[in-house]
Amino acid sequence: MVRITSPRGVAIRRAQGDPIRDRIERITADFKEIEAFLPIELSVRRRKRLEDFLKLELNSLREEPFGVYNQEEKVDYILIRNHLERQLRGLELKAKQDEKTAPLLPFANALVDLCEARSTVIPINPKDAAQRLFESESTITSVIEKVKARADDVSVAKDSAFRAANHIISLQAHLKEWFGFYSGYDPTFNWWVSHPYGVIDKSLEKAADTIKAVLIGIQPGDEDAIVGQPIGRDGLLAELTAEMIPYTPEEIISIGEKEFDWCIVEMKKAAQSMGFKDDWKKALEEVKNDFVEPGQQPQLVRDLVQEAVSFVEDHDLVTVPEIAKDSWQMFMMSPDRQKVNPFFLGGDCIIVSYPTETMDHEAKLMSLRGNNIHFSRATVFHEMIPGHHLQMYMNARHRPYRRLFDTPFWIEGWSLYWEFLLWNDERWIKTPQNRVGMLWWRLHRCARIIFSVNFHLGRMTPQECIDFLVGDVGHERATAEGEVRRSFNGDYSPLYQAGYMLGALQIYALRGEMLDTRCMPEKEFHDQFLRGNRMPIEMVRALMQDKPLARDFKPSWRFYS
Structure with a gap:
């Protein structure tokens, strides 16, 4: 140029x-x-x-x-x-x-080379490929025996062993694709390769199972185990820099703890309104047991979506395009998926968690209680409109290239920010039971900061995280396990769970600056926020306030007071 x-x-x-x-x-x-x-x-x-x-x-x-x-x-x-x-x-x-x-994967490079040679269509010598598989299988067998004997040269931390096992499972899948590419098409390939491939395929599976069983404690077939891979303080600092959050991990935990304490105070007030004095956990138990009968949850969700849409439109809080309002869909969450997502999911559609006939009695009750009427009311406007569904609609139509800069602080922060607004807005009718439902979600998001950041600092184990959610937040054990499994199974960034509360606090602070100081109309603030598409909230602030920006910009906004 x-x-x-x-x-x-x-x-x-x-x-x-x-x-x-x-x-x-x-x-x-x-x-x-x-x-x-x-x-x-x-x-x-x-x-x-x-x-x-x-x-x-x-x-x-x-x-x-x-x-x-x-x-x-x-x-x-x-x-x-x-x-x-x-x-x-x-x-x-x-x-x-x-x-x-590396001590658990001395055979990996040879197998990777085979697969990548196939990607680049380098001519294959079936005899040489068979020899490489044969030699690699011998190495795999040696690793299995060493792991069983707990030999010193394969002694690694549990999280590293878990990573190695996952690499082996991935290699097995890539090798299967490699074999399928040549099998039946190369005249001599099957003659040379079929047997050694069949042997190494079984050995890779055995290696992954052995590593999990001996070094991690996960037996074959146990899909519910939670391990995770802490990234440490330096890793968290790097992630905070990338998210443009100028706070330390310790300061982030402190924010979570302060917000957690606020929620408990408000929970006690709601409990008093329900006749339970300060015993907010008893009030929570009553709320959990207020659920609709099996088969009626979809209609409840539909009614709640319509309630939320009507409220934001009647009070002119945000623009809701007709297609966004009328074209959303609903699906039901499978029992297996509920082990990772015990509550609703939203965005293009809403995916509803509720018991199915295949669940055992205890799992059915926990799903009913975890998706009760009052939890669901807050969940629906979080997931649909004005939350994620409206976000996704706008993301696809305004500066869509910025979806590359996906961040939970913008995505999840926006939806939780609306929970803040509706909590404060007396026009949004709330019974004491509704308040407990809203507060429980807010408490839950504070807890996400506390347990996830402490986990990555090496201060809490997955089991301690589960116990914290059950004992201090009031989770059902099944939903607590699902929450922790979801947090640490590798599908989410290390700060994803912290992004809900921190992002909401950022957006709420920015709202105060724009509405109170700069007299921006509320609807314009919300519309402009959505049209900007995804980015760290400090960049949203720079756009809205036309802040001077340098090529080597560093985050500095201390949004929490």
Whole structure:
């Protein structure tokens, strides 16, 4: 790109298109392309290719003419720079984690090479491939025997053993794809490879099962075990930097504890209104037992969605497009999925947790109690409108390229922020039971900060997290196990659970600045927030308040008081 700094040059450049937006869209597509071409996470070649790509893009980005950009372009520049740096740190962290798994995976590189040769369509020598499988199987058998004997040279921490077992399961799947690609198409492939492949396929499965059973304590077939991989204080600090949160992990925990204490005070007030004095847990028990009969939950959810939509429209709080309002769908959560998501999920649709006939008696009762009428009322507007469903609708239509900058502080923070607003809004009718339901969710989000950050600091085990949710928050044990399993099974970022409460606090603080200090209408604030699409909340603040931005921007907003 030719660099031009004159006003006329800037106009020409903008008329030709937004180069930062184009760059973000290209980087998004290129990164996905590399990941799809080299899909094995353990691959050294994959990591090197991604690292080279990220460094090249960062170096190129530094040559961009930051000073001529408008505010939206400056924000995009900072967002993509932050994203690239975060991806690089993530690769470095995974490399360090994989170094610790090496004693259990001496056979991995040979199998990765086979699979990646297939990806690049390098001509295969079936005899050589069979020999490599045979030699690798011998190494796998040696590892299994050492693990059984608890030999010193395969002694690794539980979280590293869990990571190694998952790598083996992934390798087994990639090797199956490799075998299927050649089988029946290469005249000599099956003759040489079928037997050694069949042997190594079973050995890989046995290796993963043995590592889990001996080094972790997970027996074959036990899909409910919770292990997780703490990232440590340095890892948390890196994640906080990426999320533009200028607080330490210890300060984050302190915020969670203060908000937790506030919830308990309010819970006691609600309990007094219900005739239970200060015994909020007794009040919670009454609320949990107020559920609809099996088969009636879908209608309850539909009625609650309509109630929430009518409220925000009647009081002109946010724009709700007709298609967003009328085209949402509902599905039921499977029993297996409820082990990880014991409550509702939302977004494009709402997925409802409720008991099925296949559950045992105890599981049915816990699902009924965990998805009672008053919990569900708060859940529905969190998941649908004005929460996630409205978010997803707007994300697809306004600056959709910013979906790359996905962050729980924006996604989950927005939905919990509405719980704050409706709690404070006396026009939203609330019985004492409704208040207990709303407060329980808020308490739950405070607890998420406390247990998840402490887990990653190495201060709490998964079992201690479960016990905390049951004893201090009032979870059903099944929902507590599902919550902790969901938090640590690897599908969510380390700060995802903290993002609910912290993001809501950020948005609420920004709302105060915009409505109280700058006299922005409430509906305009909400609409502008959604149209900006996903990003750390400090960047939303920079856009709304037209804050001066530098190329090397560092987060500094201390939003919590």
